[in-house]
Structures are given as C-alpha cells and as structure tokens.
Amino acid sequence: MATESNRRIVLAARPAGAPKESDLRLEEGPVPQPADGELLVRTIWLSLDPYMRLRMGTEVRYYPPIPIGEVIVGGAVSRVVESRHPAFAPGDIVDDYTGWQDYAIAQGASARKVDPALGPLSTAIGVLGMPGLTAYLGLVKVGRPAPGDTVVISAAAGAVGAVAGQVAKIAGCRVVGIAGGEEKLAYLTGELGFDAAVDRHGNDVPGALAAACPDGVDVYFENVGGPIGDAVYPLLAHGARVVICGGISHYNATEPPRTASHLAPILFTEAEVKGFNIFSYAAHYEHARRRLARWLAEGRLAYREDIVEGLENAPAAFQRLFDGRNFGKLLVRVSAE
C-alpha cells in the first residue's frame, strides 16, 4: 500500500446557496492504517445524496456540520483490503458511511457486510440501501398506506421517490408522482407503473395535481417542499398522512423560506404531518431490506442509476442533485468492482 496515495474530497468552504465546485477540494494523503477492530477498505461506489448539502452548512441537521477541511460524509460500497476485525476478511464487500475518498477506515463493529446475491453491488447504497430503506420505512411507518389510497410523491423520479411510489403500488394505492420534464414523467407512468405524473414545471401544477387526484390525497411523501408542497396540502383527504422525508427546495435557501400556511388543511382534515429520519428506524433495516430484495428479484422494483466516473468528478456531479439534471440514483464509480 505504501506506493499508493489516498484521494479525499474535503469541505473547502461552506456553500452560500447552491453548492459550487470550489466549496469542495480534492486532497491527496497517505492511505490510512487500520487499528485493532478496524478495516481498511477501498471505495467502489460512492452515493451522492441531498442530505450531504445539509451537513455542509452551519446548523445541526441530523448530525453536526462537517468541519472545514474534513472529508465529505457519504455512504459507500467498498472492498475490504485489510481486516483487523474477526468478522471480516480481505475481499469482503461492505457498506458504511466512509465518505468521499479512495480508501477509508471502517469500524468492524458497525460496517455491514453486503450480500452480493441480493443484487448488483451498487444497489447496496441504492434501492437496497439508505434511499430504498428511506422510501419503504417512510411510506410504511409514517405514510401507512391503505389499499385504495391516493399517494402523491414529490421528486418521484429520484432515488427515494421512485421506490416509495413502487412500494405504494404494491400496497394497492393509486400513485401520482411529481417530477420535472417529459422524460421523467414518461419513466414514472411507464417503467415504474405510476397511475399519473405531474410536471413540476407545468403552468398549473395545482390544477394538474387536482385532476390527477379526484378523491384527494391520502398520503403525501414530501421530498421537496416549497411551492410543490403548497400544491398538495389543499388536496389532503380526511385523515391524510404527510411524510416529511426531505425538502430539497429548501436546502440551498439563504433566507428563511416562507410558504402557504398549511394550518387549515391539516386542521380540517385531521391530517398527520410527521418528520421522518431513517436513522431512527435502524431496528427495521434488515426486515425492510429483505422485502425490497425480494421485489427486486421478482422484477417488481425497477431502478435507474446515474453513474459518474471517478472520484474527481463527484463535486461537479453533486450539483446536479439540486438543479433537476440528475435522473436516477446518483453514484460515483470510485474504483472497479
């Protein structure tokens, strides 16, 4: 290992508004050495997710902000290079929050061994990983879909939304996705089997959404916020559940965002609106993952990947999460499988 160096992408500056490439910096350093109980791993697939933007700010968002100069947080699928933990051997594939770097130290006590039989390795951080678990558990635990319910999903073509919508279909629901542009809409109603799709760039999003939800909205899976959320709340049906899973339209905001008041729709429908954080549902991960893996094997769960080649291209790719150019689970291929 001594001849190799480790490339790491660190936080150079806290973004003001949308993240810029100059907010991140590629550094090189020595490959780290594992201590007892640790693993040295080499990153194969790095996941790029909206929550990382929150960790670049100054507020505690789930976890404290990333310090300036520290490697950017991120889930990754990696291969064990050296193991000092009895449960792992070189060559094992693991999934852990090892960050934007070629090599990392993983803790044997917390790293998860990936079963390659469940699907392609990249799915361990996609449809069978954090995004898939977020979709399944957010929908099931907070959204509590009943057969016949109308389920609306924003950012529906995204890594979380696409799984949430397909699970809602399996649950016997009418599923309406909101996404941007014809290609994504066609994907939702075609490959993913949604019942309807609404273009967030359309002239009359509230009208289009109302037409797609003639019986109102029983479950709203919120990933976006802002005007998209505002179009949904007036359509809530009695007893609706709103899963506040994310609010990507807010993540780059430099002023406190204002929206339509949602008080009246919540009050008069007795709706329940609840924040959802996947990390609070860790006890359910394996149960949920087995279900998702079965549906994947049965061909009932489609997914799409948006693959970027090379760690050095991660900063530019990250921006695409926020401007709608990303289509499918955004992954960086850091090294060959």
Add this chain to the structure above:
Amino acid sequence: MATESNRRIVLAARPAGAPKESDLRLEEGPVPQPADGELLVRTIWLSLDPYMRLRMGTEVRYYPPIPIGEVIVGGAVSRVVESRHPAFAPGDIVDDYTGWQDYAIAQGASARKVDPALGPLSTAIGVLGMPGLTAYLGLVKVGRPAPGDTVVISAAAGAVGAVAGQVAKIAGCRVVGIAGGEEKLAYLTGELGFDAAVDRHGNDVPGALAAACPDGVDVYFENVGGPIGDAVYPLLAHGARVVICGGISHYNATEPPRTASHLAPILFTEAEVKGFNIFSYAAHYEHARRRLARWLAEGRLAYREDIVEGLENAPAAFQRLFDGRNFGKLLVRVSAE
C-alpha cells in the same frame, strides 16, 4: 306557549373578514313544536366559540356552511319545557347544539342530560363541555405529554387553552402560555399556575418564548397560527408533537395566509403535527368529563367566564373573540337558570 315568541339570530350575510354585527340578524317567530322523540327546550346559557366563524363562510369546515337566513349554530345549556321522549322530563337540563335562539327543538336521541352535581350549569358548555373536552383530549390523545415535557399553548387564556395548560401541569409538564396583555399573563402564571407566560404583543415574541423554553418545546397546543405558530416551530424539541386545534388568526383571512415554512423544524426534529377535531373523539367524552369534573371538585381546575346578558347582545359579543378583548369562556345568558 302560544303567547311567547322565539327570538333567533340568523346569518344575514357571510362575513368578509372580521364578522360584523350586520352579518347577523335577530328575527322573531313562533315557538317550535316538538314531534315524537323530540324535546322543546328553553336556552339558558349559549356558548360563543371561534368555530362558529368558520361555519359562516363558504367552505366546508367540519360541517357545511350555515345557509343564509338560518340560525347560527351553537352549543347551549337549556331546560326542557316539553318532552316527547321517554328519557327526558320537563325541568331537565340538557346540553345540545341548539343554536342562537330562545327556544329550540332538541332530539331526545342525541341531547345530553346535564348532571348539576358536577358544577355550575354553565360549565356544561365550558370547562366540562366542548372546550374542556377539546383541551383534555387534544392534549392527551395528540399531544401525549410526558412528565418533564415543555408544553406551549397559544391563546392560553382562552376557554380551551386554559384547560389544556392546567391539564399539562397535572401531567407534570413545564407549561408556557402565550396570550395578549398583562392581565391575561398574570392570570396564567397566577391563578392557573403556568410556569411562564409570553405576551403576544411583545417586541420579541420568538426571543421571549426561547427564554421561557430553555429545553425546547415538546408539545405545542396550537389555537392561533400565523406569527405565533411561526415563533414556536423553530423551538421544537426532538420528537415534538403539535396539536393543531385551531387557528383563530386565520379565520377572518380574506387571502390565503402565508407563514414561515415549518418543513425544516418538522423534518429535523421528527415532529408530529396533527389536526385535532373533537368530534372524532366522541367515544372518549364521558371518560374525559369525569376526570375534568373530579379536578374541578378538587379545586385543581380553575376557570373564568366572560358573561354577556341577553341573546340580543350575542352578535356584538361574538366579535370580541377575534380581537383579544374576550377574557374567559364567552357565554350569553339567554334566560335565568
């Protein structure tokens, strides 16, 4: 009965903004005759409540709008004058939604017989009636207060808020009330035993509230909305519950209200925000009423009444609910007990 007439206050016009006296009209007509299964009752105490404003509008708010020319809805304590139902006899005291009028027909199948031993008759539509049940069940079923929680209540000196806060004290919580003016604040921290009170007219409501809630807000009992709610959401503690019981600052709005976005505080605290409608909890009324009556008898539940003399003065009094002049449960004495 033939020599008496029945005075009724009917909806003359749908209010635009704050209700005006001219939106309501006093009419006289014959005293109605009960059919089989019905009761003729004479109103003693009429309750004036904010929800009535909603029923004067054009939207379905719990129930359809009151038609123009129809009597205004309202809960009342009345005496049975004539009974054509076997469970009731003349002289019985009943509580039903008989409206703003001297005499009314009540249905024997739905009217509730009031037990005068539980408290003064007026409490049957106050601390032991809909406002008290709303406070108790909203707090307990949706707010789910745990001992040690900080509970914030808006419109805390109102008929609902005052009971909610006292029940939260009984539940072992730190209770912070928001109300307008020194007299109400002194009432909250004095007679009602709240831990702190914040003046909604203060220069820095968010700052005062933050100072009163050093550990954040675990339960917010929302009766107001608008800027008052906006001051509370950023203080939500992890796992907070928000009981959306009312939003009086919205009821006279002529434009769709806008507020600060509550998405981020809900998302990052995993808070639960739920609309509460007392009518969905009817199965729990008697259980809750017995508890409230016991605390009332034990001197653990204080209440205050704001009494208006005469049905003809109800329209003017109703406006006081919306401008902060009302202090205590607003009641109209329609006839002597």
